[in-house]
Amino acid sequence: MLRPVKMSRVVVAGSKDVIAPVIEKLHELRLLHIVNYNGSQPEFELGKPIGKAREYSEDLIKLRSIARYLDIKSKAPEKTYPESQVLSEMDNLLNNVGADVTATFERIVAIEAEVKSKQDQIKALGPLTVLPLPLESYYGYESLAVFVGSVASPVDADVARVSPVNEIHTASTKTGTVVAVFVPADKAGEVSSVLAEHGFSELSVPRLEGNVDSAIASLESNIKSLEGEKAPLQKKLVDMKKQYEDLMLATDEYLSIQTQKTEAPLRFAETANAFVIDGWVPSDQFNRLKSEVESAAGGKIDVQLIGDNEAEELVEHGEDVPTKIDNPGLVKPYELVTRLFAIPEYKEFDPSLLIFVFFPIMFGMILGDIGYGLMTLVVLILLKKKFRTDGWQQLINIVMIASVWSIIFGIFFGEIFGPLGLWGKIFGHLPEVQIELLKEEGLFFGEGVYGSLGRLGPLGIFPMDRLATNAVLMLIGVSIFIGVLHCSVGSILGIKTELNYGEKKHAYFERLPVLLFQLFFAVFLLGLIMGQMIMVGVAGIVIVAAIVMMVMGPEGPMGMAHVPFYVSNLISYLRLLAIGLASVGLAFAANQLAFYVIMPMLSGGAHDSAEFSIVAIIVGLIVLTVVHFINMLLGILSPFMHPLRLHYVEMFTKFYSAHGGGVEYSPFGHVRRFLKV
Amino acid sequence: MVVEAITDGGVLYGLLAVGAGLATGLAGIGAGVGEQGIGAAVVGVVAEEPGFLGKGLFLMLLPETLIIFGLAVSLILMFAWTPFA
Numbered sequence: 001m002l003r004p005v006k007m008s009r010v011v012v013a014g015s016k017d018v019i020a021p022v023i024e025k026l027h028e029l030r031l032l033h034i035v036n037y038n039g040s041q042p043e044f045e046l047g048k049p050i051g052k053a054r055e056y057s058e059d060l061i062k063l064r065s066i067a068r069y070l071d072i073k074s075k076a077p078e079k080t081y082p083e084s085q086v087l088s089e090m091d092n093l094l095n096n097v098g099a100d101v102t103a104t105f106e107r108i109v110a111i112e113a114e115v116k117s118k119q120d121q122i123k124a125l126g127p128l129t130v131l132p133l134p135l136e137s138y139y140g141y142e143s144l145a146v147f148v149g150s151v152a153s154p155v156d157a158d159v160a161r162v163s164p165v166n167e168i169h170t171a172s173t174k175t176g177t178v179v180a181v182f183v184p185a186d187k188a189g190e191v192s193s194v195l196a197e198h199g200f201s202e203l204s205v206p207r208l209e210g211n212v213d214s215a216i217a218s219l220e221s222n223i224k225s226l227e228g229e230k231a232p233l234q235k236k237l238v239d240m241k242k243q244y245e246d247l248m249l250a251t252d253e254y255l256s257i258q259t260q261k262t263e264a265p266l267r268f269a270e271t272a273n274a275f276v277i278d279g280w281v282p283s284d285q286f287n288r289l290k291s292e293v294e295s296a297a298g299g300k301i302d303v304q305l306i307g308d309n310e311a312e313e314l315v316e317h318g319e320d321v322p323t324k325i326d327n328p329g330l331v332k333p334y335e336l337v338t339r340l341f342a343i344p345e346y347k348e349f350d351p352s353l354l355i356f357v358f359f360p361i362m363f364g365m366i367l368g369d370i371g372y373g374l375m376t377l378v379v380l381i382l383l384k385k386k387f388r389t390d391g392w393q394q395l396i397n398i399v400m401i402a403s404v405w406s407i408i409f410g411i412f413f414g415e416i417f418g419p420l421g422l423w424g425k426i427f428g429h430l431p432e433v434q435i436e437l438l439k440e441e442g443l444f445f446g447e448g449v450y451g452s453l454g455r456l457g458p459l460g461i462f463p464m465d466r467l468a469t470n471a472v473l474m475l476i477g478v479s480i481f482i483g484v485l486h487c488s489v490g491s492i493l494g495i496k497t498e499l500n501y502g503e504k505k506h507a508y509f510e511r512l513p514v515l516l517f518q519l520f521f522a523v524f525l526l527g528l529i530m531g532q533m534i535m536v537g538v539a540g541i542v543i544v545a546a547i548v549m550m551v552m553g554p555e556g557p558m559g560m561a562h563v564p565f566y567v568s569n570l571i572s573y574l575r576l577l578a579i580g581l582a583s584v585g586l587a588f589a590a591n592q593l594a595f596y597v598i599m600p601m602l603s604g605g606a607h608d609s610a611e612f613s614i615v616a617i618i619v620g621l622i623v624l625t626v627v628h629f630i631n632m633l634l635g636i637l638s639p640f641m642h643p644l645r646l647h648y649v650e651m652f653t654k655f656y657s658a659h660g661g662g663v664e665y666s667p668f669g670h671v672r673r674f675l676k677v
Numbered sequence: 678m679v680v681e682a683i684t685d686g687g688v689l690y691g692l693l694a695v696g697a698g699l700a701t702g703l704a705g706i707g708a709g710v711g712e713q714g715i716g717a718a719v720v721g722v723v724a725e726e727p728g729f730l731g732k733g734l735f736l737m738l739l740p741e742t743l744i745i746f747g748l749a750v751s752l753i754l755m756f757a758w759t760p761f762a
Binding site: 339477574575645 | 741
């Protein structure tokens, strides 16, 4: 669980006669993680595709371009198809349906381009509406130069100066002055520079005829009719998508599988008559692989296990052992968090189990509210039915487990939609007299709301109010304690990881001192708080010893430079308290606002809930709902992000990915989703 | 009168609260300034290579510890340190 599955290196060698049934069998078994042959040995050459590899990949390309036109993306399957049905419908799908889809799509694209060009023309014609000239008079001259555009200042006088023969039309619009200047062609250069001085910017006049307004009107009616043609075409594509979506995805899957099989020999080494496949297989599956492949090939094959020493040598020469992480169902969703960071190397630990233990507790401690927890749970159960892809399911499962913890912590904290909220209304408040008694005993944790359940904890301190002074102090301690535990587990794994790699010096002089430092830093603080100077002294000595060990370690005196980092790692766990406090604060404010400000104010200063007017209660409830809703959204996001950070930054740095990410075990084969098995 | 006012617990407590606020607030600004550059860079990298998201997140969240330091100081000021007890 904590370690990736043990793998064995195998070599499959056989006669080329049986290459097809062997590939078929390997594909079906989905056990062998193939190591691609890189062509480095002169006796062997790279294998060549078998069967109809080219046809399959051509069909696949054709299919995918149709799928792109129909905007079909991978999704959760609604229907599965037998291979025979896919085969019988494939021809029709690729040719008839494909041609129809392509033609429709291309027509839509053409219409869109035409509409765009007509819209551009309308835009260009806009400024010309103020000039009295028909459109054909702007172009088609041999001896005349025409300038049409906007200017910043009147141009008549200056143009007349350089070209006495001219015709100028000027009109002003809301945005500036538009001119059309006609001069003899030989004066064009001079007039152009004169116009430039007046801030002339040219308009391109579309080559149309007739009155400008009627030209615009006809363009607009053209656009309308084009749009009218486009709408049914788009609807047709949508309908076709609905009709063919699953079948196309199934066909895609079928063709992918066929391409995978026919192109598999590209990854093998070959001689004239034989082929060799290198690969990794989970050790406990080797016998199954051997017997199945051998029976499929009718004895013309040899499946051999390579000894550990020889395999180790291959690894040293740069071959990656694939990592197969394997966890029980409940832990599985948390592999998502691991994967998001990096796949562990074969010799490293798989932290998913630890994330499963710590992450939900941290989430729960931050959110810690029965109301929010239940709401989240209900929403997630609904979402789980809606979002069916693997990634979403994993994410939803992660938060679901976490929200159960937040309900548990909600009971500790006595919060249902914040303090002063429903807990007090449901379970009642503790009488003043009893609070006074508790204060004398030193057990009073602030002016919180106490339920009739009384105090559940060992010291009789639950439920407690998180906003109260003593509770804050206690939670600071709990946060740091969780931090020490969390980081120490990380450090222990770090020591073991280094030992797995045979790096004893790193294990004992880099990782071990960190573990000692963390543990005794906690003892040191505890000693200070409890006033036990012996504890402080002993812890101090061990801390100094740990720092000395770091200096003796592989990094030398630089090792000491990491000490502040480890201290800040521990302090960082204060966020477990802090972020929770922020959301409690907001919930508290919402409840105060609704029950103690808005409701009494709107009912004319009434103090008892029985006296509140209906309007006051309605307004109060609206405010309550809005603020709690916002708080809950924030309250799901940050309790998720921050524990994630505590894992990635504080814990993973102690043991994980120091040697670079691993290669995930991906056995040769295909998971059938749309095809019936 | 001034001396009385200062030695009076109320004013001191007020100053403590101001100090606590500054500690968290300024640390927050610092963390924000630190994160903005990293955040922009990470978004850029993730756009090109989505597999970098986890590591990018890791880098982006590093400066967030700063604000926790500020907060720790504030908590000590507000709850643990009692100069006029």
